[in-house]
Amino acid sequence: MSADKTSLFVHGIDSEMEASQIKTVVIQAFKVHGSIEITSDDINLVTDHERGGFRRFCFVLVDPSSAEEVVTNFENADQNDSEFPLVVNIARPREDRGPRTGGSFRRRDSYSDRGNSRRDW
Numbered sequence: 001m002s003a004d005k006t007s008l009f010v011h012g013i014d015s016e017m018e019a020s021q022i023k024t025v026v027i028q029a030f031k032v033h034g035s036i037e038i039t040s041d042d043i044n045l046v047t048d049h050e051r052g053g054f055r056r057f058c059f060v061l062v063d064p065s066s067a068e069e070v071v072t073n074f075e076n077a078d079q080n081d082s083e084f085p086l087v088v089n090i091a092r093p094r095e096d097r098g099p100r101t102g103g104s105f106r107r108r109d110s111y112s113d114r115g116n117s118r119r120d121w
Contacts, residue, residue, distance in 0.1 A: 008090060010057060010060055010088050011086070012057075015056045022054060035073055042062070046058060
């Protein structure tokens with residue numbers, strides 16, 4: 001995140017959209033409901049690595065002085081007429097999840113799937 005910008009968490013995006021469509025919808029929503037101008041460079045899309053495409057959220061960089069106002073404007077906005085009503089909050093730092101523990105990985109083609117059951121030993 002840029003030191004002179006505040007990151008806003010924006011969710012409610014249609015996951016079937018292309019990057020350019022998402023950015024257009026977000027830019028328009030910020031113009032109408034957020035009362036500020038942003039550019040596509042201010043929008044950070046998040047990729048869904050499992051299915052391809054984009055996640056249903058993004059991050060938008062705005063001036064710190066207008067961040068709270070933008071969030072309030074979206075909270076108070078009547079987005080019922082919007083095809084994709086967006087929810088906007090100030091982004092929080094990701095929580096430290098610690099090391100991954102527990103569970104073991106077992107491939108589906110393990111011994112029993114190949115006819116080599118442990119009972120056969």
